[in-house]
Amino acid sequence: MTTGGSKCPDEEINYGHALKLNDIHYTRDYESDLSNVKKGKKIGEVGFKLSGNSCSNYRMKNGDATLLPVSTAIYEVADYAQEYRVMANGELYEVTDNPKAKTIADLYDITGKVTKVSFESTGDGSHISDFSPEATNEFAVEYLKLKYIGFDEMYKKASGNNYFLRIYLTDGTSFRISYWSDHQAISPGAFGTDELKKIIQEQSQQR
Numbered sequence: 001m002t003t004g005g006s007k008c009p010d011e012e013i014n015y016g017h018a019l020k021l022n023d024i025h026y027t028r029d030y031e032s033d034l035s036n037v038k039k040g041k042k043i044g045e046v047g048f049k050l051s052g053n054s055c056s057n058y059r060m061k062n063g064d065a066t067l068l069p070v071s072t073a074i075y076e077v078a079d080y081a082q083e084y085r086v087m088a089n090g091e092l093y094e095v096t097d098n099p100k101a102k103t104i105a106d107l108y109d110i111t112g113k114v115t116k117v118s119f120e121s122t123g124d125g126s127h128i129s130d131f132s133p134e135a136t137n138e139f140a141v142e143y144l145k146l147k148y149i150g151f152d153e154m155y156k157k158a159s160g161n162n163y164f165l166r167i168y169l170t171d172g173t174s175f176r177i178s179y180w181s182d183h184q185a186i187s188p189g190a191f192g193t194d195e196l197k198k199i200i201q202e203q204s205q206q207r
Contacts, residue, residue: 015051015066019086019093021074022062023100026086026093032173039087040076046088079171084109094175096188097150104190105144113169114140119207120164120176127166129207131199139199140167146190154190157183163200 017028021044047063049070065072068088077085077092083100084107086093101107117136119128131139160182168174177187179200184192192200 013051013054013056017065017067017091017093018060018096019046019065019068019074019088020060020062021086022083023098024083024095025060025097027096029092029094029173029175032092032175034092034173036171037087037092037173038078040078042073042075043082043086044074046070046072046074081109083107092173101148103144103148104146104188107148107188108144110140110167110169111144113171114167115170116168117203118166118168119204120166122162122164125164125176129203131203132206135199135203139196142193142196142199143186146186146192146196148189149191150189151187152189154185154187157191158185159183163204165200 017030019026044063046065046068047070048061048065049068050058050060050064050066065088072088075087076082077087083098084095095107098107105111114136117131117139119130120126121128130136158178158180160180163179163181164176165179166174166176179186179192181197181201184194184197186192186196
């Protein structure tokens with residue numbers, strides 16, 4: 001592989017779908033039903049494709065995508081802030097890091113849009129059980145007000161019992177987060193409160 005006219009010192013990279021726009025990193029949502037997801041106005045386009053054109057030490061810049069072709073249009077998603085979701089090539093991309101976010105609510109534009117929270121198996125990802133409606137609402141409130149510190153800082157203390165939680169939204173899409181009980185570490189990059197831990201443990205005991 002070569003980049004900028006020089007040969008890379010490493011092997012070809014197997015990328016997952018990701019892109020960067022306005023200093024925000026997004027990755028593709030492979031699981032959600034997109035039948036109710038509608039794109040909005042065009043907000044940019046891909047200017048550089050990493051796959052086949054970059055080395056492992058390359059750092060993504062605004063307008064870069066890992067696998068999308070150059071000139072692929074990037075769109076807003078109707079009813080969501082572009083800081084949370086965008087669409088490209090008919091696929092949904094969701095934020096994985098926003099350096100300007102201070103809370104989970106800043107990162108995820110899902111206030112008032114959470115319909116259900118479920119436990120999933122950490123083994124095969126299968127559905128286990130749902131939170132009660134009351135616990136779902138309480139969880140959403142507590143989760144969204146958490147201070148966002150980023151995945152790397154959170155993951156340093158990610159230990160203890162690990163739970164997979166899936167959060168369902170009003171448009172039928174959903175996403176999975178992880179929670180580690182010892183230090184109350186919770187993805188994508190925060191530490192939970194005692195109240196959040198209580199909600200999760202109580203709902204876990206009712207599985």
